[in-house]
Amino acid sequence: MNQKKVIMSACLFGAICRYDGKCKEENAVVEAFKEYEIIPFCPEAPLFGTPRERISVLMSGEVKHIITDETHRDVTALLHDAIETFCATYPNADAIVLKSKSPSCGLGTTPLLNEKREVIGFGNGIAADIFLQRYPKVKIKDEMDF
Numbered sequence: 750m751n752q753k754k755v756i757m758s759a760c761l762f763g764a765i766c767r768y769d770g771k772c773k774e775e776n777a778v779v780e781a782f783k784e785y786e787i788i789p790f791c792p793e794a795p796l797f798g799t800p801r802e803r804i805s806v807l808m809s810g811e812v813k814h815i816i817t818d819e820t821h822r823d824v825t826a827l828l829h830d831a832i833e834t835f836c837a838t839y840p841n842a843d844a845i846v847l848k849s850k851s852p853s854c855g856l857g858t859t860p861l862l863n864e865k866r867e868v869i870g871f872g873n874g875i876a877a878d879i880f881l882q883r884y885p886k887v888k889i890k891d892e893m894d895f
């Protein structure tokens with residue numbers, strides 16, 4: 750029998766890949782998927798290194814832009830391409846667990862900012878938006894569901 754697969758934000762199972770050089774290991778998530786093959790996912794660390802400048806989701810009307818906090822670079826296209834490449838490499842998964850509140854991985858919990866960098870709501874990070882399209886049959890969760 751084929752082992753089930755879970756795509757998981759890498760910082761949730763101990764990878765040192767967060768912007769602040771830390772991980773966010775969640776024992777309950779790791780335990781819940783101990784029988785699964787884990788496919789690690791982190792679009793930011795390979796592109797920008799660890800630690801790295803923070804990024805945020807800025808709204809321009811209905812359009813999301815991912816902007817670096819200090820140098821104000823628009824890295825939306827870089828992240829978009831990296832995430833699409835990941836989806837093409839791993840087209841099949843039985844489950845997906847993402848890290849909440851992240852500009853990449855957040856699922857409905859990511860702060861959305863206006864041009865003055867005020868929080869105007871909460872939504873999906875860029876990876877969650879793409880995953881919802883690319884894995885329409887997979888229930889996507891975040892660590893707060895465990």
Ligand code: SF4
Pocket residue numbers: 758759760761766767768790791792793794848851853854
């Ligand atoms: S939240 Fe996503 S992008 Fe951020 S460190 Fe974790 S896996 Fe990487």
